[in-house]
Structures are given as structure tokens and as C-alpha cells.
Amino acid sequence: MMKKFILLLFGAGTLSLQAQVGINTEDPKATLDVKGNVIVGETSFTDSGYSVVVRDNSTGELKVVGNAGQNNSAPINLITFKLQNVAGDWVQNYYTGIDPNKFTVVVTEARFYTEGKTVELSPGTGREVRYNPEHVYATIKQNQWTLHADFLGGTSKSGNGTWEITCLVINNSLIKVLPDEPSNFGGRSSFNGRTPRGL
Known part of the structure; x- marks a missing residue:
């Protein structure tokens, strides 16, 4: 014993x-x-309290996306930046503080308004612009994602306004950057493209 x-x-x-x-x-x-191979059987559905697991293709290691060290964010996040009292309709730079090494920012929607007033735009001095296209985009400046917004060639006649810019903030581990896909329209208005390389 x-x-x-x-x-x-x-x-x-x-x-x-x-x-x-x-x-x-x-x-x-x-x-x-x-x-x-690993086979996982059916399991219950949940809409909160769980993380997304991805595989590192170089090591095979499984990792949790958007957890420790990233403010417990989800892999894909939706946020609306409300930029108030801007210079007329112009946002030259709004530094978001979002690290481009960890996340990619994609602008999905934008609108401009002035409180209690109808938005009117006029061409700048000495210009004959009749149409002022909305120009809203995100770039990387000073090592962070930066938003820019403007009605090109115009100024707000209604005073300083507010931009609401909605963005997707996506964890870079979920993104594959594909090569540019140039297409020469040859002056035409339509073009039959091909499936981008890498898809």
C-alpha cells in the first residue's frame, strides 16, 4: 500500500x-x-463577453485580438467624432490619438451643420466655384490617424459649424493590405475591372 x-x-x-x-x-x-486540424462542435451563441482569436501565420500561435494593451477594444470598433466650432467648415487636422501600428481608420459617413441655422456655402474670394464638394478623409500624420474635413473651394456663410465624422477603427491583425489596382479609363465613364490581386 x-x-x-x-x-x-x-x-x-x-x-x-x-x-x-x-x-x-x-x-x-x-x-x-x-x-x-482542430474540430470544435456546435456551441451556444453569445453577443458579449467574448474575444476574437486569430492565428499568427508565421508562428501558428493563437492570439486574442483587441485585448490587453489596447484598452480592451473590440477587433472592429465604430466611433463618431463630433468636432464642434471649427473654422467655418474647415478641419485642417484633427489628431485622433489612434496608433496606426495597431489600428486602421476608415471614414464611413460625415455631415456638417451649424446650430439652428441653414448651412450656406459661398466661393472663396476671387473664385467662381459653383459647387463645393465635401472632402472628408483620414491620413497618418505625426504617428497617429488624423481626420480632415472641408467643402473644397467654399466657406461657411453660417459661421463656425460642427462636423460629425463616423469611422470604423479596425485592428490591423484583421487587415490584409493589397497592392494598388490602377485602371486607365481612356476618357470613358465606365470600365470593367478585374478581381484585385490577393482576393
Whole structure:
């Protein structure tokens, strides 16, 4: 009986000291190293309290997207920046503080208004512009995503206004940057493009 008890303790001690487990491999590189496919059965649906797991293609390691070190953000975030009392209708630079090494910012919607007034635009001095296109976009400046907004060639006759700019903020681990896809229309208004490389 004593021998069995000692052997059981020895076996338990061996299991507690085993730091890495390998499946289909005798040389595990992580706490759990699986060489082969993993099948997960049906599970219940949830809309909160869970994270997205992605695979590092260079190491095979599974990682949680948008968790520690990133303010517990989700992989894809939706935010509306409300920029008030801007210079007429012009936002030369709005520095968002969003790190381009971690996230990509995509402008999805924008609107300009002045409180309690009808928005009127007029051409700048000495110009004969009749139409002032809305020009809203995001770029990287000073190592952060920066928003720009303007009605090109025009100024607000209604005073300083407010821009509401809605953006998707996407974790870079979910994004694959494809090469540019140039197309020469040859002066035509329509063009049959091809499926972009990489898709």
C-alpha cells in the first residue's frame, strides 16, 4: 500500500512539472502544441463577453485580438467624432490619438451643420466655384490617424459649424493590405475591372 501511495505521489509530481503538452508532436513549442486540424462542435451563441482569436501565420500561435494593451477594444470598433466650432467648415487636422501600428481608420459617413441655422456655402474670394464638394478623409500624420474635413473651394456663410465624422477603427491583425489596382479609363465613364490581386 505504501509503495502504491509513493508511486501515486511521484506520478502527480511529474504531471505538475510538465509545462508543455504536444498532440501529434514530441517537441511542443507552447503550453499546448497541436500539429493537425482542430474540430470544435456546435456551441451556444453569445453577443458579449467574448474575444476574437486569430492565428499568427508565421508562428501558428493563437492570439486574442483587441485585448490587453489596447484598452480592451473590440477587433472592429465604430466611433463618431463630433468636432464642434471649427473654422467655418474647415478641419485642417484633427489628431485622433489612434496608433496606426495597431489600428486602421476608415471614414464611413460625415455631415456638417451649424446650430439652428441653414448651412450656406459661398466661393472663396476671387473664385467662381459653383459647387463645393465635401472632402472628408483620414491620413497618418505625426504617428497617429488624423481626420480632415472641408467643402473644397467654399466657406461657411453660417459661421463656425460642427462636423460629425463616423469611422470604423479596425485592428490591423484583421487587415490584409493589397497592392494598388490602377485602371486607365481612356476618357470613358465606365470600365470593367478585374478581381484585385490577393482576393
